[in-house]
Amino acid sequence: MSETIFKRMRDLPSTHLLGSGTPMCAGCGGLEAIHEIYDVLGPNTVFVNAAGCMTLLAVYPFTPFRGSWLYSAMASAPAGAQGIRDALDILLKKGRMTPDEDLQTVVLTGDGAAYGIGLSATSGAIDRGLDFLYVCYDNEGYGNTGQQYSEGTPHAARTSTSKGSRGYPGYKKDLFTIWASHEPAYVATVIGAEPLDLARKIETAKSMTGPRLIIALAPCPTGWDYDPRDSAEIGRLAVRSGVWPLKEYRDGKIMHTKIPHPRCPVEDYLCRQGRFRHLFEPERKEDLLREIQARVDAYWEGVSD
Ligand SMILES: Cc1ncc(C[n+]2csc(CCOP(=O)(O)OP(=O)(O)O)c2C)c(N)n1
Ligand code: SF4
Ligand SMILES: [Mg+2]
Secondary structure: OOOOHHHHHHHOOOOOOOOOOOOOOOHHHHHHHHHHHHHHHHEEEEEEEEHHHHHHEEEOOEOOOOOEEEEOOOOOOHHHHHHHHHHHHHHHOOOOOOOOOOOOEEEEEEEEHHHHHOOOOOOHHOOOOEEEEEEEEOOOOOOHHOOOOOOOOOOOOEEOOEEEOOOOOOOOOOOHHHHHOOOOOOEEEEEEEOHHHHHHHHHHOOOOOOOOEEEOOOOOOOHHOOOHHHHHHHHHHHHOOOOOEEEEEEOOEEEEEEEEOOOOOOOHHOOOHHHHHHHHOOOOHHHHHHHHHHHHHHHHHHOOO
């Protein structure tokens, strides 16, 4: 890399992600969320990333971040974070690093790692009270390898491994509740299309210690099959339809941070995405549409705040 590019990188605002050359798809909702999250977290951050789309952000020895980046196997990012946190603590204890030089340890993975392959390592890290922030960008499938279904895939979505006329037969795992049941310091859902809600939650997480977990729904034009320009609108529809509740857990309580009222029909969200086209063509699958709507309605009936 030339001296000029280095200079240009040095002169950019220090909290800004250096994203101009990233090889991500246009309209990537995961990247949008990470941009916004990094703007709040700032440069004193070390990322521990499990294999997935965001791994492409780092091309050794460069990353678009000011801080450091450790690449790990899909199952082990929280274990990597433990090693980093321990090393930082030793340096602090020995006086080889001042407290203001300390780094936030941030795990960054997709849903495949967070909901499935890496869940055991996450559970262990929360149990040990590891001081870390886990950011999951949830594009509801194994995006980097061609959008196979993951445990984050919603019911009836078509994926490259659920191509039948009724899509994925399973149901999206409730990762928020699984994490909250471990009683960590903080858990929140966010989406890049609601940047103020996201920024407030990252500020909250940044001000805390202990295990803190963020799940960002990540509209994915490539895996969800829609025009990249629609990403923000699809994100807003996920919230307005009630499909993606914005909420947080702290001190044993769950609070919704945005209650969509009135909720728009879930269909408004589904019909914008090719992965649900088979619910509308060649004929409407009324039973599936009714079931998906009924599940969302049942969720919100149980919400009192
Ligand atoms: C144990 C293991 N199995 C499979 C892979 C191949 N692989 C690399 S990235 C990826 C997809 C990960 O999905 P997710 O965590 O949702 O991230 P995304 O690709 O959607 O960003 C897979 C299966 C791997 N690296 N390790
Ligand atoms: S496949 Fe989806 S999540 Fe991955 S880079 Fe492309 S838009 Fe982003
Ligand atoms: Mg994924």
